[in-house]
Amino acid sequence: xxxxxxxxxxxxVVGSLYALCAIGWGLIYGTTLHFHxxxxxxxxxxxxxxxxxxxxxxxxxxxxxxxAIVGAAVSGLLIDLLLYQQLERRxxxxxxxxIASLGLLILLENVLAIVFTPDPMRMDIGALNTxxxxxxxxxxxxxxxxxxxxxxxYVALVLFLKRSRWGQAIRAVSSAPEMxxxxxxxxxxxxxxxxxxxxxxAAPAGILVAMDVGAxxxxxxxxxxxxxxxxxxxxxxxxxxxMLGGIFLGLLENLGIxxxxxxxxxxxxxxxxxxxxxxxxxxxxxRTIHSAEI
Amino acid sequence: MLKRFALLVSLFxxxxxxxxAQQAPIKIGAILPLTGSGAxxxxxxxxxxxxxxxxxxxxxGIGGRKLEVVYEDHAADASKAVNAMRRxxxxxxIPFTLTSYSAPTLxxxxxxxQNKVVMMNGGGQSDNLANKDYLYNNxxxxxxxxxxxxxxxxxxxxxxxxxxxxxxDEAGRNSAKSFRERFTAGGGKVLAxxxxxxxxNDFRAQLAKLKAQxxxxxxxxxxxxxxxxxxxxxxxxGITIPMAxxxxxxxxxxxxxxxxxxxxxxxxxxxPDSPFARKFKERYKTDAGFFAVQYYxxxxxxxxxxxxxxxxxxxxxxxxxxxxxIESIKAFxxxxxxxxxxxxxxxxxxxxxxxxxxxxxxxxxIIKAGQ
Amino acid sequence: xxxxxxxxxxxxGIYTILATSLNLLVGYSGIFxxxxxxxxxxxxxxxxxxxxxxxxGFWGGLLVAAVVGALAAALVAIPSLRVAGDYYIxxxxxxQVVILTVFINWTSLTNGHAGLPGIPRPSVFxxxxxxxxxxVVLSLALAGLTYAICRRLTGSAFGxxxxxxxxxxxxxxxxxxxxxxxKITITTISSALGAxxxxxxxxxxxxINPTSFTLDESIFITSLVILGGTERLAGPFVGALILLAxxxxxxxxxxxxxVAAPMRQILYGALLILFMFVRPEGILGxxxxxxxx
Numbered sequence: 001x002x003x004x005x006x007x008x009x010x011x012x013v014v015g016s017l018y019a020l021c022a023i024g025w026g027l028i029y030g031t032t033l034h035f036h037x038x039x040x041x042x043x044x045x046x047x048x049x050x051x052x053x054x055x056x057x058x059x060x061x062x063x064x065x066x067x068a069i070v071g072a073a074v075s076g077l078l079i080d081l082l083l084y085q086q087l088e089r090r091x092x093x094x095x096x097x098x099i100a101s102l103g104l105l106i107l108l109e110n111v112l113a114i115v116f117t118p119d120p121m122r123m124d125i126g127a128l129n130t131x132x133x134x135x136x137x138x139x140x141x142x143x144x145x146x147x148x149x150x151x152x153x154y155v156a157l158v159l160f161l162k163r164s165r166w167g168q169a170i171r172a173v174s175s176a177p178e179m180x181x182x183x184x185x186x187x188x189x190x191x192x193x194x195x196x197x198x199x200x201x202a203a204p205a206g207i208l209v210a211m212d213v214g215a216x217x218x219x220x221x222x223x224x225x226x227x228x229x230x231x232x233x234x235x236x237x238x239x240x241x242x243m244l245g246g247i248f249l250g251l252l253e254n255l256g257i258x259x260x261x262x263x264x265x266x267x268x269x270x271x272x273x274x275x276x277x278x279x280x281x282x283x284x285x286x287r288t289i290h291s292a293e294i
Numbered sequence: 295m296l297k298r299f300a301l302l303v304s305l306f307x308x309x310x311x312x313x314x315a316q317q318a319p320i321k322i323g324a325i326l327p328l329t330g331s332g333a334x335x336x337x338x339x340x341x342x343x344x345x346x347x348x349x350x351x352x353x354x355g356i357g358g359r360k361l362e363v364v365y366e367d368h369a370a371d372a373s374k375a376v377n378a379m380r381r382x383x384x385x386x387x388i389p390f391t392l393t394s395y396s397a398p399t400l401x402x403x404x405x406x407x408q409n410k411v412v413m414m415n416g417g418g419q420s421d422n423l424a425n426k427d428y429l430y431n432n433x434x435x436x437x438x439x440x441x442x443x444x445x446x447x448x449x450x451x452x453x454x455x456x457x458x459x460x461x462x463d464e465a466g467r468n469s470a471k472s473f474r475e476r477f478t479a480g481g482g483k484v485l486a487x488x489x490x491x492x493x494x495n496d497f498r499a500q501l502a503k504l505k506a507q508x509x510x511x512x513x514x515x516x517x518x519x520x521x522x523x524x525x526x527x528x529x530x531x532g533i534t535i536p537m538a539x540x541x542x543x544x545x546x547x548x549x550x551x552x553x554x555x556x557x558x559x560x561x562x563x564x565x566p567d568s569p570f571a572r573k574f575k576e577r578y579k580t581d582a583g584f585f586a587v588q589y590y591x592x593x594x595x596x597x598x599x600x601x602x603x604x605x606x607x608x609x610x611x612x613x614x615x616x617x618x619x620i621e622s623i624k625a626f627x628x629x630x631x632x633x634x635x636x637x638x639x640x641x642x643x644x645x646x647x648x649x650x651x652x653x654x655x656x657x658x659x660i661i662k663a664g665q
Numbered sequence: 666x667x668x669x670x671x672x673x674x675x676x677x678g679i680y681t682i683l684a685t686s687l688n689l690l691v692g693y694s695g696i697f698x699x700x701x702x703x704x705x706x707x708x709x710x711x712x713x714x715x716x717x718x719x720x721x722g723f724w725g726g727l728l729v730a731a732v733v734g735a736l737a738a739a740l741v742a743i744p745s746l747r748v749a750g751d752y753y754i755x756x757x758x759x760x761q762v763v764i765l766t767v768f769i770n771w772t773s774l775t776n777g778h779a780g781l782p783g784i785p786r787p788s789v790f791x792x793x794x795x796x797x798x799x800x801v802v803l804s805l806a807l808a809g810l811t812y813a814i815c816r817r818l819t820g821s822a823f824g825x826x827x828x829x830x831x832x833x834x835x836x837x838x839x840x841x842x843x844x845x846x847x848k849i850t851i852t853t854i855s856s857a858l859g860a861x862x863x864x865x866x867x868x869x870x871x872x873i874n875p876t877s878f879t880l881d882e883s884i885f886i887t888s889l890v891i892l893g894g895t896e897r898l899a900g901p902f903v904g905a906l907i908l909l910a911x912x913x914x915x916x917x918x919x920x921x922x923x924v925a926a927p928m929r930q931i932l933y934g935a936l937l938i939l940f941m942f943v944r945p946e947g948i949l950g951x952x953x954x955x956x957x958x
Contacts, residue, residue, distance in 0.1 A: 003506035006531075010498055035751045087941060095697070096941040098754070099891055102884065103937030110927035110934065117923070118329070120495055131530050138532040213495040213523070221880070225762075228755050254499055262500045263462060263489040267766035270759030277756050278747050329923045367923070372780050376872040384668045384797060397779040401872045404783035462769065464779035489770075492778070 002136035007254045009134075013143040015250020016150030017205045019243045021227035022234070023157055024201030026242035028076075029231060031174040031194045034084055035098045039202055039227065040220030041108035042079070046072040046203035047215035048112060051121050061125065069203040076199025077192050079104065085188055105221065112217035120214025128211065142211055149204050154243050157201065161239070170194055174237060229273045319362040320355075320611060322596060323382040323391030324589075325375050325398065328367035331493050331518035332395070334545040335417060338586035339394055340365060341578050345570075345586075346593035356597050357604040357611075363593075364388070370463075370492055370518070372401035383409045389613040390600070392592050393429075396420035397464035403429050410613040412620070414596060416588035419542075420468040424638040428617055431640040432592050432633055433562070436465070439540050440472040442645045442661050443560045447511065447538060448480030451558065456538075457509040458487040459500060459524055461516035466492070469540060470515040477513075485509045490516065490524070497524050498531060505533050517542035525553035541645075544584055549653045557650040561657070562643050563630060570629050591628040598626060671797035673913050675869055677905045678804030679862050682811045684889035684901030686858035691887065692895030693819055694851050695831035696745050699883045700757040701859055703764035704741070706878030708734045708860025709867040710768065710775055713784045716868070723787030723794075727864045734860020735853045740764070742852040746845060749834070761880050768875040780874025787868045800869055807865060808902070811858050815898055818854065827851060881930075888933055892940055894947025903948050908933065 025039050049071040053064030083104060087097055128142040161167040172180040173190045181187055209219065227242075230249050234241025249269045256268040324343050328336040347361050355361060364386055366378035375398030382388045388411060393399045396418035406413045407427040415423060419436035423429065447453045456477055460470040466489075474484045486507040488500035501524070504512065512528060512535055514521055521543050528537065529552070538558040548554050564584040565571065574582035596616070602623060603615030625634045633641050648657040683705055690696040711733035712726035721729065744756040768775050775781070786795040787803070794800050818824060829837040830847050838844050867873050885908075893904025911932055915925045940947065 003502060006502045006505075007499065010502065035754065083938070090942070092941060092945060096945045098751075100938045100941040103934040103941070105934070106884065107931050107934030107938070110930040113927040114924055114931075119333070129530075131532070133532065138530065140530060216495075225755070225758050228751075229759065232752060232755060257499055257503065261489075261770075262503060263770045264766060265499060267763045270762045273759050274744060274756060274763065277744055277752065371874075371876050372778070372782075373870070373872065373874050373876050376782075376870055380672075380870070384672075397874075401780055401782045401874070405871065462772075462777055467772075467777075467779075 004255070004258055005135070006137050007258055008251070009137045009139055009143075011251035011254030012247065013139065013146050013250070014254060015247035016147045017208060017246075018223070018226050018230055018249050019150045019246030020153055020205040021202055021223045022230035022242040022246035023154060023239055024198035025224060025227040026231035026234070026236070026239065027157070027170070027201070028194055028198040029228075030237040031170055032080075032084070032191050033094070034080075034101070035094070035228075036079075036101055036198075037098070037221075037224055037228075038079055038083075038101045038104040038108070039076075039198070040222075040224035041105045042072050042076050042199045043202045043206040043220035043223050044109060044112055044215070044217055045075050046199075046206035047210035047219075048116060048121070049203075050207040050210055051116075051123055051215045054123055055121075061123075065204075065207055068207050069200050072203035072206070073196040073200040076195040076202075080191055080195040085191070105224075109217045109220070116215070116217065118217055120216045121210070122214040123211050125211045140212075142208065146208050149208070150243075150247075153201050153204060154239070157197070158239060160197070166190075166193055170197075226269060229269060233273065233276060317359065319360040320600065321362045321364055321386050321388050322593075323364050323366060323378070323386065323388045325366045325368050325378050325382075325391060325393045325402065326589075327370050327394060328365070330369040330371075331520055332370050334519070334547060335394070335585050336367075337578070337580065338583045339392075339417065339589040341574060341582070342586035342588065342590035343392060343593050345574065345577065346590045346597075350593070350597050356600050357609065361593075361597065363392075368395065368398045370395060370398070372397040375399075376401050376405070378402075379405050383411055389611055390414070390596050390616055392416065392589060392596075394418060395465065396423060396468065399423055399429065400426075400464060403427075406613075410617075412596075412599075412613050412616045414592045416592045417585055418465060419540075420464050421472065422464065422468060424640045426639065428613065429639060430620055430635055432595060432628075432635075433588060433641055434643050434645075435638075435640050436469045436540065437472040437476075438642065439560045439562075439645055440469055441476050442647060443538065443540060443558075444473065444476035444480050444482075446647045446659065447558065448477060448482050453477075453482055453511040453536075455483050455485050455509040456511040456513050457485050457504040457507050458513045458515055459497065459504060460487050460489050461492045461520070462489040463492055465517065465542075466515045470513075473513055473515060490520070492516070492518065492520060494520065495523050496527075498527050501528050501531050501533060505531060510535055512537045514539040514543070518545070519547040522548045522551035522554060525551050525557070527553070529553040541584065544655070546581070549650065549655075555650055555652070559648065559650060559655060561646040561648060561655055563646065568629070587628075587630055591626075591630065591633065594628060595620070595626045595633070599623060668797060669913060671801050673909060674801045675797060675804045676909050677902075678801070678808040679866050679869070680886070680889060680905040680909060681808040681902045682862035682865070683859055683886045684893065684905055685808075685811050685815055685898065686855045686862070687886055688890045688895060688898070688901050689815060689818070689851055689855040689858075690741075691890050692900075693824070693827050693831065694848065695749070696741075696848070696852070697750075697754050698741055698745075698757040699754060699880070699887060700741060700760040700764070701886045702878045702880070702882035703761045704734055704737055704856045704859040705863045705866070705882070705886070706764065706768055706873075706875070707737045708863025709873045709878070710781075710863070711860065712864035713781045713867040713873055714774065716784055717781060723785075723789060723868060726787075726868065727861060730860045730864035731857040734863070735857040737860070738849075738853040738856035741856060742849050745848055745852065758880070761883050765875055765879060768878065775875070778874060778876075780872060782872045784867050784871045784873070786871060804865060804869070807861065811861070812898060812902070814854075814858070819898065823847075823850070885933065888937055890947075892936060892947055894950030896946060897949040900947050900949040907948075908936075 028036050046068045049068035050064050053059045053067045132139050169185050169190050230245030231242045234245030253268050326336045326339045347363050350361050368375035379402040390412045393413045393415045394417035399415045399418045403426050413429045415431045421435045421437050460466045490497050541560050541562045571582040599616050599619040602619040604611050607615050642663040644663050645661045646657045647659050648655040687701045690698050708730035712730040715721040715726040715729040826842050889904035893900030912929050
């Protein structure tokens with residue numbers, strides 16, 4: 001039983017990281033319909049921004065993290081401005097956008113691998129690494145912070161979408177882009193904003209992983225794939241769905257090995273997803289899955 | 295006059311031609327973990343090889359020919375090693391290569407045997423590396439070391455119930471298999487084992503499962519920097535039982551890891567105060583380790599065997615000749631003492647057991663070779 | 666030097682088979698699969714195990730690989746019957762991960778990361794194909810055969826049905842085409858051919874382990890199809906000819922391997938982006954009519 005509780009806690013922590021990726025990726029996908037795999041590169045960039053901030057610029061940890069979040073938001077925004085919007089202006093198919101995104105992911109990851117080597121770069125996080133013992137469960141302060149940040153990020157995003165004018169514009173574009181255009185909303189500007197917000201949400205996930213086990217160039221790919229799985233399972237266009245989808249995957253991967261051999265961990269999420277998509281191609285919450293043309 | 299001069303010149307050219315042909319360097323390969331989780335071993339292996347090659351060349355080369363080493367990186371991936379070996383065999387036409395790690399060496403061995411290229415492994419320790427054609431190991435197989443470790447753990451330290459965390463590759467699995475056999479033979483029990491990826495860096499799920507099994511000892515059947523991560527994360531998860539490992543953990547990352555202190559470990563003989571170690575440090579600005587000596591010796595053994603083979607073959611050098619020379623010489627003088635290849639193509643060595651304290655292993659006992 | 670060229674041509678042959686068979690899905694059927702490396706791996710393992718454990722020769726291994734590959738096609742086909750577009754991409758990513766994990770963890774069969782060494786070089790009509798030069802002939806001959814099969818297939822009535830399904834599944838169904846049968850047929854043929862390439866690879870390198878069949882490899886095969894052009898059958902061949910020359914060229918620049926490997930990937934990534942800007946239809950492709958922006 002102690003094991004189940006420990007796995008539950010670890011699953012919640014990992015699920016929080018997936019959830020942060022999933023709500024950002026889901027926001028972008030739901031609003032722009034771009035299959036933005038380069039989100040994985042933004043995740044990795046954020047980790048290295050924080051690493052560079054702390055280790056090379058000698059900033060205090062909090063400043064390095066804030067710098068990295070802003071850096072990630074700007075990076076995401078630039079990807080949309082310089083890549084996707086340019087392609088769209090040329091009338092590119094959605095497939096072309098996806099392929100370009102894949103190309104950018106490969107390119108950026110490997111640039112990071114040359115600059116920083118493929119080895120993990122660890123950050124100093126001081127007391128955050130201290131163990132916290134809650135009954136039979138062992139975590140670190142960093143793990144608790146991870147869960148808190150995921151919940152905080154989610155609440156902030158929902159409030160932003162509901163309360164602010166810009167958030168309402170995003171929602172309008174997400175649910176009916178043509179309608180939004182006719183009432184005078186500039187789609188391109190809303191897209192840029194969406195990328196900035198979505199990328200800023202991926203940043204904490206990347207940074208937290210860098211703090212825990214080190215920044216690595218190729219780690220983002222798995223996260224963005226799991227984010228897309230979480231979003232599809234939760235239902236496209238649903239932020240609560242993406243949040244729950246992400247947490248569900250984290251719990252699944254960890255509770256799954258309670259009885260299964262641990263070496264199958266990497267396959268659990270995707271295996272369940274394959275079964276899921278065959279049995280229930282509509283997701284738990286969201287709008288009906290359209291066979292989106294690519 | 296001019297005619298005579300021309301004649302003289304042509305005579306001179308004739309005279310030096312065979313000598314010039316002999317001056318072509320002898321090329322050998324070295325397939326090493328230069329990047330990835332085991333890059334620390336690679337620094338030593340390459341450094342040791344370089345130092346040996348430089349010394350051999352400074353002393354006039356092998357039979358008057360210079361020695362040239364072609365370095366290849368396998369990054370712990372056997373398929374990279376195979377591609378490197380194919381290139382060395384088909385393009386560079388080498389008679390001999392240094393090799394490292396268990397899975398990569400097992401993967402290249404059939405290619406070497408088929409093309410008559412001698413392979414000298416100074417790092418990999420899987421028992422499956424023994425008794426292979428054209429493959430020689432100037433290092434003991436892991437069952438020797440694990441046997442010594444298990445005797446010490448069960449008889450003197452009185453451990454009864456072990457759990458294991460195992461790298462899911464040839465070396466990790468093979469050493470775990472030996473541990474299971476020898477620990478059980480010593481009266482202990484292995485309660486559970488969990489596999490981990492060599493290039494992973496989050497092993498908490500596996501460790502949590504092992505923690506739930508209890509036991510009084512955690513055996514880490516892995517190598518490279520991930521041993522340090524395993525040790526740190528085990529302590530973070532509240533695993534307080536002692537940990538044990540083989541000599542694979544003698545790299546700076548592990549020795550300095552906070553979680554690894556108190557580790558019970560075997561060690562193969564290496565003296566950090568030897569002239570070799572001092573020279574290494576001077577040249578590479580970093581401390582030498584056991585594997586630097588291993589690859590220095592491996593290169594030296596090749597030079598000795600090649601010299602003998604060329605003498606016997608009238609100056610001709612090929613892999614078959616080198617193999618025959620190794621078989622007939624058998625015992626080689628190295629800087630760490632006499633190295634004798636056993637009938638199974640592996641070496642035996644003294645094995646030390648001790649406890650890791652403040653970044654250094656305090657040796658408790660030395661078990662002489664072959665005991 | 667000659668040995669380099671021979672090796673390059675063998676790999677061109679293998680990747681032409683892979684990319685041509687993938688093009689049947691991506692280009693002709695609109696099934697954007699990123700799991701082709703997994704199928705390639707299944708062929709390689711099936712053929713290697715047939716040689717090592719059953720003692721089958723090269724042709725036997727090739728046959729086993731093709732049959733196992735065709736059976737594995739079900740894995741690719743079933744999700745394609747339920748979802749399309751982005752969802753299928755994610756599903757095929759997932760499939761790739763799951764199959765790779767099986768290669769790594771089914772150690773009693775695959776020997777895990779340690780891989781299967783000592784796969785024999787083939788003997789064809791009593792002739793040992795044991796040097797790279799002879800292997801060039803074998804590899805290019807099989808690539809030519811693949812091309813011929815695919816050409817026959819796409820030029821037939823079945824090829825037209827395929828395109829009808831790609832353009833509009835529901836309309837094709839309405840005109841009496843059996844979409845399920847069409848999709849299962851095409852994935853079966855594509856997978857059998859992809860597995861064939863795996864067999865050829867296993868017997869050439871004589872060693873296989875899971876790292877040769879990762880997601881990166883799937884992406885690389887897809888890049889060959891995209892850069893060569895999905896609309897023409899010869900596109901993948903041109904893609905392989907060009908993209909495989911890149912690493913060989915880099916070898917002559919004496920760049921250390923730690924930098925050369927990522928440099929190659931950077932170049933592939935940059936090419937994918939560049940092509941989407943200047944020539945989304947690929948090198949050999951015919952320009953499609955663009956929708957009004």
